[in-house]
Each structure stands twice: as C-alpha cells, then as structure tokens.
Amino acid sequence: MSSITVLKAGINDLETIQNIGIQTFSETFSESNSEEAMKNYLEKSFSTEKLKSELNNPDSHFYIAWEEDIPVGYLKLNSGSAQTELQDETALEIERIYVKKSHHGQKVGQLLYDQALETAQNLNKNYIWLGVWENNSRAVRFYEKNGFEVFGNHTFRLGDDEQTDLMMKKILK
Incomplete structure (x- = not known):
C-alpha cells in the first residue's frame, strides 16, 4: 500500500465526493x-445541488483521503447550524467517514478521524459527536476504540424503513 494523504476538499472536488459517497454508501x-430505497437516498443525498450547497457552507468541512491520485475515502464535518x-x-x-x-x-478511517480531531481542536470545540447505524458493528467498534460513548439514539429513514442510529460523543475538554 502506498501512503495515504488527507487533503481539504472544496467545490472543485464535488464530483469526486459524489462518486466516493455513492460508492461507499x-x-x-x-x-x-431495498434497491429502490437505496436509489432514492443516493439521488437525494448526493445530488449535485445538495453537495454544492454543502461544499459552499462555511460551517461544513470536507476532506478527501487520497492514495496517490486515487480518492479512497472522505470526511464530512459540521459545526454551528450545519450540524444535522x-x-x-x-x-x-462527524457526519460522514x-x-x-x-x-x-488500511487505517484510512483512522486518518480521516484524526483529521476530524485536529479540526475540532483548531475550531476550539468541547466535544465531537456523530450518529452511527446500530447494526454497523464495525463502525461502532471503531468509534468506541477512539473513545466515543453512546449518549442516545435517533431514527434514520431510508425509504420506508426506520433505522436506529446510536448517538455517540467524545469529550475533548
């Protein structure tokens, strides 16, 4: 494996973020x-208009993980009113890793998480929080390993299906 670099993303990276988002989700x-629920969610969540709006929001921060010139992951952070x-x-x-x-x-998620931590510290935040699907045990373990604790849950709708996301946070100060 060649080395992975994490770089801040901007409006010129819209198509890259769109492609990674659709593929990884x-x-x-x-x-x-269901195929229909997935198709509808992906069209809505990764539409050019929606991503353009998010990339232009000063309270949202995007980073792309690159292996040489190939994008292999991305991070979306929200502060202030951009928080979901x-x-x-x-x-x-942390809206998305x-x-x-x-x-x-291959530690790409850890590199992206480290970027989130650095961003939180640079913005002088007291804690980081996120929602993660309760059945995504790989992700839940990752966040627990990084010091996050469950503080509640919320409903995430995908089509007609209501799924439960665990709300997790990590105190920084």
Whole structure:
C-alpha cells in the first residue's frame, strides 16, 4: 500500500465526493436495504445541488483521503447550524467517514478521524459527536476504540424503513 494523504476538499472536488459517497454508501448499506430505497437516498443525498450547497457552507468541512491520485475515502464535518441535530456551538459533528471497501483495514478511517480531531481542536470545540447505524458493528467498534460513548439514539429513514442510529460523543475538554 502506498501512503495515504488527507487533503481539504472544496467545490472543485464535488464530483469526486459524489462518486466516493455513492460508492461507499452502496458498498456498506445496499445488502440491508431495498434497491429502490437505496436509489432514492443516493439521488437525494448526493445530488449535485445538495453537495454544492454543502461544499459552499462555511460551517461544513470536507476532506478527501487520497492514495496517490486515487480518492479512497472522505470526511464530512459540521459545526454551528450545519450540524444535522444538536446545533451546539461547542460541538463538531462527524457526519460522514466513508472509506472504499477496498481500503478497509488500511487505517484510512483512522486518518480521516484524526483529521476530524485536529479540526475540532483548531475550531476550539468541547466535544465531537456523530450518529452511527446500530447494526454497523464495525463502525461502532471503531468509534468506541477512539473513545466515543453512546449518549442516545435517533431514527434514520431510508425509504420506508426506520433505522436506529446510536448517538455517540467524545469529550475533548
């Protein structure tokens, strides 16, 4: 494996983020959801208009993990009003750490998480929080290993299916 670099992403990276997002979400969740629900979610969540709006939001931060010139994962962070739920000025939300299946187990997720931690510290945040699907045991273990604790849950809708996300946070100060 060649070395992985994590670089801040901007509007010029929209198509790259769109492609990684669709690929990684499909790899992770398509077995557990209907084809129609997946198609609708992916079209809505990774539409050019939605991503353009998110990339232009000063409270959202995107980073792409690169193996040479190949994107292998990405990170989306939200602060302030860009947060999907808590909207706490002292918090940073990890909305997405997505890594291509081909790069699972190669520490790409850890590099992206380390970037999230560095961003939280640079923004002087008190804690980091996230929602993770309760049945994604690989991700839950990853966050627990990094010091996150469950503090609640919320419902995530994919099509007609209501799924439970664990709400997890890590205190930084």
